Amino acid sequence: MNKCLRPHHGMCFQFYEGKGYSADFTDHMGRIIREMETEPSQIIKLQVGTDIVCENCPNNEAGDCTTAEKVKKYDEEVLKACGLVEGDEISFAEFTELVREKIIDAGIRSGICGDCSWDYICREKERILRAVRRIFKMESILDEALRRMDDAEEAPQEFLDYQSEIKKLEEYYSGQEWKDDFVLDEEGLLPKDLKRGVLSEDGIYDALERNKELMERIRGTRMVKHVILWTLKDELSAEEKMTIKQGIKEGLEGLKGKVPGIVDIKVNINGLESSNADLMLDSTFESVEALKGYSVHPEHVAVADSKVRPYTKIRSCLDFEV
Numbered sequence: 001m002n003k004c005l006r007p008h009h010g011m012c013f014q015f016y017e018g019k020g021y022s023a024d025f026t027d028h029m030g031r032i033i034r035e036m037e038t039e040p041s042q043i044i045k046l047q048v049g050t051d052i053v054c055e056n057c058p059n060n061e062a063g064d065c066t067t068a069e070k071v072k073k074y075d076e077e078v079l080k081a082c083g084l085v086e087g088d089e090i091s092f093a094e095f096t097e098l099v100r101e102k103i104i105d106a107g108i109r110s111g112i113c114g115d116c117s118w119d120y121i122c123r124e125k126e127r128i129l130r131a132v133r134r135i136f137k138m139e140s141i142l143d144e145a146l147r148r149m150d151d152a153e154e155a156p157q158e159f160l161d162y163q164s165e166i167k168k169l170e171e172y173y174s175g176q177e178w179k180d181d182f183v184l185d186e187e188g189l190l191p192k193d194l195k196r197g198v199l200s201e202d203g204i205y206d207a208l209e210r211n212k213e214l215m216e217r218i219r220g221t222r223m224v225k226h227v228i229l230w231t232l233k234d235e236l237s238a239e240e241k242m243t244i245k246q247g248i249k250e251g252l253e254g255l256k257g258k259v260p261g262i263v264d265i266k267v268n269i270n271g272l273e274s275s276n277a278d279l280m281l282d283s284t285f286e287s288v289e290a291l292k293g294y295s296v297h298p299e300h301v302a303v304a305d306s307k308v309r310p311y312t313k314i315r316s317c318l319d320f321e322v
């Protein structure tokens with residue numbers, strides 16, 4: 001017969017580190033996890049009720065959990081997030097992967113079990129996991145960027161095509177995430193074997209400066225930032241304004257890949273209350289000529305005429321070379 005597992009225990013397994021309700025419980029839980037991990041293809045049956053993990057738990061009173069109401073809610077939310085129902089039979093590996101993708105990576109774990117007494121462990125581990133993934137991603141961008149910079153003279157187009165990725169590196173380095181990751185590293189909380197050249201301040205700064213110089217040399221011109229602040233018309237309700245802002249964001253950000261010369265294009269629609277504008281376009285173009293081409297490009301004109309101009313009353317623009 002297949003082993004029964006409470007759906008929310010799929011979350012507990014992700015960050016378990018040997019702490020629990022009693023020594024008997026932790027010994028037992030550790031053994032269950034090892035067994036599952038040794039044979040990940042084994043089929044488990046999802047059950048909203050006490051399971052194999054509950055066997056040695058002091059909260060298990062003759063088959064009934066003393067916190068039944070709370071954990072039942074966790075179970076139901078895990079099933080819903082993973083697109084499963086009670087009684088489903090699924091391999092342990094597949095279930096673990098679903099929990100990782102739909103709950104942990106989706107960032108909704110604390111919304112499900114944030115009131116659990118062990119939440120502080122999972123919260124800390126998630127913070128490190130997110131940092132590790134981010135550093136891994138930025139590290140691969142940096143490696144590829146350096147490779148393309150080395151080959152930029154022979155393969156300039158390849159180098160230019162990679163600018164939107166290098167922009168992500170630039171945003172990472174100038175934002176809060178790089179500072180947070182740097183602190184985690186200083187505190188010794190990152191895995192020892194994690195490649196982290198991206199956290200070397202000189203390394204990333206030098207790479208970005210080299211990129212800028214190469215861009216100027218290869219293009220014979222400098223990139224241009226095109227920033228616009230709009231204020232929407234007064235007669236629009238708050239709800240209408242939100243729909244319009246979403247439409248402008250989708251319309252303008254969707255121009256990347258359609259209009260030549262756009263390096264990056266973002267529309268920020270979530271200003272703080274202290275703002276006196278409703279939204280901001282933050283875009284980067286390969287050159288002044290690319291910006292001129294964008295302003296008259298039919299795809300851009302269509303978005304401007306249908307989604308922007310009819311609803312805006314003030315437009316302030318700043319273009320500058322970078």
Ligand code: SF4
Binds near residue numbers: 054058060
């Ligand atoms: S009996 Fe309750 S508290 Fe104990 S492991 Fe099972 S679900 Fe968790």
